[in-house]
Amino acid sequence: MKTPYEPAPDKPGQHAPFSVVEATVAGAHAAMRDGTLTARQLTGACLDRIAAYDQRGPALRSILQIAPQAVEQAARIDAMAAHPPSLAPLHGIPVLVKDNIECAGMATTAGAECLRGNLSTDDAFVIRRLRAAGAIVLAKTNLHELASGGETVSTLGGQTLNPYDLARTPGGSSGGTAVGIAASFGVLGIGTDGINSIRSPASANSLVGLRPTMGLVSRAGLVPCGLTQDTIGPITRTVADTARLLDVIAGHDPADPVTSQGVPHIPASYAASLDRDGLSGARIGVLHHFFGRQDVHRPVNAVMEQALAVIAAQGAELVAIEDAISPDELLASTLVHHYEMERDLDAYLARLAPGVRVRSLQDIIAAGTVHPSVAGTLATAATLSGKDDEYRERLQRQQALRHWLQDLMARHGLDALAFPHQRRLVMPIGETQAERNGVLASASGFPAIVIPAGFSAPERNAPQGVPVGLELFGLPFTEPVLIRLAFAAEQALRARRPPHSTPALE
Template identity: 75%
Template sequence: MNSAFESKTNGTGSQAPFDLMEATVATAHAAMRDGRLTARQLVRGYLDRISAYDQSGPRINSILRLNPEALAEADRMDAQAAGKPAQALAPLHGIPVLIKDNIECGGIETTAGSLCLRGNMAAQDAFIVQRLRRAGAIVLAKTNLHELASGGETVSTELGQTLNPYDLTRTPGGSSGGTGAGIAANFGLLGIGTDGVNSIRSPASANNLVGLRPTMGLVSRTGLVPCGLTQDTIGPITRSVADTAVLLDAIAGHDPADPISSQGASHIPASYTVFLDPDGLKGARIGVLRHFFGDGPEHRPVNAVMQQALAVMETQGAELVAVDDAISPEELLASTLVHHYEMEHDLDAYLARLAPDVKVRSMKDIIASGQVHASVAGTLTTAAALAGKDAQYRERLQRQQALRRRLLDLMDAQRIDVLAFPHQRRLVAPIGEPQAERNGVLASATGFPAIVIPAGFSAAQRNAPQGVPVGLEFFGRPFSEPVLIRLAYAAEQALRARRAPHAAPALE
């Protein structure tokens, strides 16, 4: 056990030391209240793990930059808590958070993983980071991502390739794969990612985590390096549904600088934690989207895990409804997404306001620099070619609206609470290969919410002694986060599928 967590006494005898591995907000705060843990010790423990496993050992390569003030901020938290009643801790008091590096944090560089954005020192926190700090959280580090959030493998010119801690020969998904790998490996307690198509839920699925893409309008995007604001959103990546609920409490809210966030203000409950019901699956009708499962030999590992997970949910009182409507993920990917049409406009608007130290002022400048990763260069060139194609863009927006209506009608007609399917029809891609057959398009094309939870693991493999993680996705109606959290929590408690990765064990 790390010496930072040696047991203390409270006058009544010795207490068990705090266990950093798989810690939750609840366990950390319980240890703080009874004197076994300080915020400094918690931060120090994660920094030690980052040093041992991210920069050394297996070199998971998930942390792009550390917050140099993290320990000082922890000391301030400890000083503020001294002498106060134990129950007076702020909701995220002293909790270290990993932030994807396309979200601005004041005083820390924000490059979105791109050498082109070196020198982009944020003058202030993004709106959600302000909310995190007000809730007592400590920004521990900025995480690697697929450069400019424009791919699913989490490779960048700034840091290179992030590894999957369950199989060091595979990617961690993306684009929020640095946050995913870091939270999975216990490099921080909570994580923040962004999602334009799959980018929160993909790393959650690949790293045995919970990842929530909120309803568009529930969480502000101010301070985000954008890919396309019709689809871009920000959300939690955590090791448990309970921590996702706590984190969503902190970040959901209206931001006058992001007008769409006004749509969510009236839908936010007093706390999402009240929906953490272990019996929440009883009576639930879950629509299983058959066309979101593969039928080839490459799909068998995922299908086996999903069949078992769905069977467990049935034993918990859920009714599974087979949905055979011919909804094709590939067709939707090809015909409904608009981020490439918006990328130049939205990215240019962001770049135009940056400090003079940043040499690029437009997407065309980024392309001309020749500095972006090869996997991103083609995406940017495509986006430049699609900018201004207004008729095509409007047609896709109309298809998104038609898809919203189609899905709501389907769920209403069959009295379905959520749709369920594997986030990815085959196991997450090996390094050097692109992701294939991800199913995140329903939420990204509609703006409706979706949550991924750990469903289980494939059979053990030579490079994956625990197996490769498989994620189950629940998709819901607009602002149905309470329903998603209720069902996800009950399923999580029944499945008990979360495991810490073999590549980053507890420090001695």
């Protein structure tokens, strides 16, 4: 019987000096157990890196606000459990949270000037889970305003930069969380995903990003874009940390009834699926229509070709899927968030404290303060709200897509589908994100995970190259399968690299 992967322990009496750069939960906890690290030291090291690199140095602009009680919380954790023989699952681990998720005592702005004063009095369900597991909410991160775009620019945070190429966007809309995790501003990250928004910045920042099955993780406390597609999930540097984070945040929440569907499918531990030999005997379908065929696609295709060859060498059978399924056609015909935005956003805004000056989508439009990249989205949502016939037709197409995908995977006996998350490299600043493939999961509600596949060739603005992410897509509640495959692929590829723009501090 295969056992889950755990890092080899240090030899007795030998303790390598701890570095926050590329730190993992397991590594931090090992240092805490041997007495060479405290939660306060770890938190302080992350804050030092934010001070050095977020508004200064490369000025990545990934952080909107620091949690005012983070250092005090870390000190309390240390006082309660000094050098404990066993630790809570996320004991003392600093977490970066996308600023469309409520954290008590902090504003929840979704990057929007019109929500600047929206002070949260309660934690979202996932934040309560994190705190109960010993985690420290360190900071709220920038996002594409109102989570309504792929470039991560907002009126409150400005343009977040990609640390691998400061002239490129970081993907989005959870780009602030991804950049912060890539730059080791925190150990774990929380993002949200309505279409591509966890997996896009994970792909663009050499990270792991998981969009869970709809119903696995509660959305209560989220500023919504459209609840048929909105979900919350991990952004981390390793698959192991994604599994550990999912262990904490997955679960039933009466405030989000859809989570009742996930309860029977949650295993004792997602981390138990971490298996270095997890690709052996797997059947993975490669969706050829999710690859581009023009010159602009060559950098991504070259990375993907090499990555898939490594995966095949680990014992996976790659099955060519030639079915004519077009991500661009799915984007145009199946998504429903614009039809739901006014309804779901109005319901959220209506329950906020009286001091918040916008109470509806129409109020936000009338305020005239949103970033120009979002104004058209809001106008479209206002126009489509109430077009019930079109909305129902799209919901029916989503159901048809689910049936088609289940049939496809059954016919070919597949464990997962594989494709590049983005057919071309993440876009330069000033250009709109293009040719992303995340729609398959967002339109179906099925799970998908992105892992680092490699880098494009180095260039002047990107001396390391630009990260490329490989997406693995699965059937509902097969997160253990995806984690097993992703972990084995990650261990074989060893593609993750920290950005040169944010080196270790002396």
